[in-house]
Amino acid sequence: MLSSPFVRQPASVQQVMLTVLLALLPAVALYVWQFGPGIVLNLAIASASAVAAEAAVLRLRKRPVGLYVTDLSAVVTAWLIALTFPPTLAAWVLILAVVLAIVAVKHLYGGLGQNPFNPAMAAYCLMIVAYPSAMSQWPAAGWIDLGTHLQLIGGASLDAITGATPLDALRTGLRGDAPVETILAGKAFGALGGAGWEWIGLGYLAGGAFLLWRRVITWHLPAAFLGGLVVISGVFWLADSARFASPLFHLASGGTLLAAFFIVTDPVSGATTPRGKLIFAAGIALITYMIRNFGAYPDGIAFAVLLMNLCVPLIDMKTQPPVFGHKGR
């Protein structure tokens, strides 16, 4: 069937995904600078497992393998998993997470564009529930050479290198009734958030700006997520600054900036209308803050995203923008 329009913009899913991967590069570079080249190896391992899993499922589903493997969506999922997981995690956990994300979260629901949940975040939740201690061991600031990294991802546990994340340390400290100031003076913390990690956060910020400029994402999601997080953490911080960390700490810690531009902006599992995007992202911010402060897990973004993914059909339905010629009715 050949019908209008007969012309098309040279755009493709592959191009969109490639833009996202490019936008992640500044953060990856800073990651290497802060923690050594290990992350590049992790990205490669994750990408390879994702592509292999994707190809295998596509073949089983009798879908065009070449067409969908080259769309790079699996690679984006793989990179997001590698970047949100502790870099020193045993490689098999990372591979398991990627394969679950591609096979169970993406393809069991119908593949590209059909998954109701964010694959990377669903994988994160599965792993942190299944392997809570391994998923909570993050390297302290400092260069890790490739040899040590290989040992670590081979399954070795080197307590001298890994430790709790800043968010975890903050929570543990607060449970011991230490004031925020004392805890933040610890070696895990940098000027704003976690030592080393705050630099990588700037990389995500730059990548996010690139995505906005390339019109891959709109301002609504990052603005509502970051704004929501600032507002809620600001309220608690103003109420009791001895027990609650500042909004700036929350912005710079954990996966906040990565999530703002690369996770909550996933179009497939997120809200799509302008108002819906604001509600969706603000909801994630609220739940994230609650889990960070009052929950059992160090960072709540993954759970918050999944919870809000569940609300997307309702949010989209209730926030349909007015149609031309139907305004003011």
Place this chain on the structure above:
Amino acid sequence: MIAGLFTFNGGVKPDTHKNESAHAPIRPAPIPPRLFVPLRLSARATTRCIVEAGQQVRKGQPIGVPDDPLSTTVHAPTSGTVLGIELHTMAHPSGLKTRCVIIEPDGEDRWIEHPGFDAEHASREATLAWLRDCGVVGLGGATFPSHIKASAAGRIDTLILNGAECEPWITCDDRLMRERAGNILAGAQRLRRLIGASRILIGVEDNKPEAIAALTEAAAGDTAVRVQAVPALYPAGGEKQLIRVLTGIEIPAGKLGGDYGVQCFNVGTAYAVHRAIEHGEPLLSRVVTVTGNVAQPGNYEVLIGTPVDFLLELAAPKTDTQRVLMGGPMMGFALPALDVPVVKASNCLIACSPTLFPPPPPEMNCIRCGACAQACPADLQPFELYWFSRAKNFGKAQEYHLFDCIECGCCAYVCPSHIPLVDYYRFAKSEIWAREREKSAADAARDRFEFRNERQEREKREKAEKLAAKAAATKAKLAEKAAADGTEKTDAPASDDPKRALIAAALERAKQQKTQVEAKNTDALTPAQKAQIAAAEARRAAADTPPAGPDETENP
């Protein structure tokens, strides 16, 4: 930013490809060896043929007269012989055939007498009728009769001339505006007076500076006319989009510009109005851009009914031409055959080669990126409509305003998954229409069925009532007879049985009453008539006597 302009959301900026043909002045296309003039103007607008095979016709001679309020007169585009009235494939994506008058031109192009039209002294109604008789319809593509649009006078203060020509490749309006700006304005003034508007706004996309300059020069000194450059953003030439950009008015769904004080005409239509009123000439030709994969792209003034292949040859199509589009690449359609005639809606022919118009890449899944929603000039959520259409959830699709989609193609143009979105909407719309037709057909059938049942019931009832009445009458007659017999035969016992005597007395009274009533009828009769009746009664009595028997045996 141009002062006083508004915007619509969405829109796309495809490569304009205007340069290929924009430099080529309008040239008259030669008269083809055969003309195929369709008698049907649109799905609803039909005409009645008033010529027959073998007849000589002159240029401008009516050959089809309107038999529908939405149709306009059809004329012979040149002089020649009518070869026949036959079915011929139309310039329509369906490839359906319609009745066409086939004319073999004699090459002399002799006009019928056309003394012109005295517009200054003609009434408004006469002018509108003249436009209909001249076959003037909207040349922007919809071919809506101009006399109907121009009759919507009253509350209209702004006449908008649409010279946006936002589709890629097409330059026919551009050339017309450059070369005949004065005539376009003259026609626009006629239309302005007809609809009683006070001002004329001419919207032209800012990628046509020469056209804007020509119109501005032609309108110099007239404060009621404003030539307005509008940003080149497809589909700025959509009627509701252009009205929105020029006036800020967003015409609500289901309403027309006329309801909001604006009426919109294409520049080519204004030119046709000028020819009809100032020169008395019916609409026999239009400007068509022939471009694309051709050696000499150009703009031609083409007689209606000219076969597309004849016209295409003038521009020398290259050998790798695969197919030909009519209209622009965003909303046009691939011609089902090349012998179809040029009609009043045909603004452009584009020869397509695989290099110019590569086949679409394979369709992938929707990733809900929202690019389509950002591009949609109707502020729809195209991916939601796609989803509902694909799932055949037509109720939901309508709830999400499927019928506000203008099929401009912006969504499919930007889609990174290369989904032919507009096809899904066309599919959903036609399915909904088909279902509605089916439903109304079913409703009609059900109504018919119910009416038939009701009628049968009623007839049955009436028959039963009739029978009952007849039976009662027969019974009474029998009883009467029996009573009469009874009084004669059982005179004695009657006095013994008081019941019997009562009945006998009642019957006697009834009989007397009956004879009295009967007698009344004969009150005013002449003796001759009375004698006649008596004779007839006697005959009837004589005839009645023998068959009285079986009646009695049936009723014991």
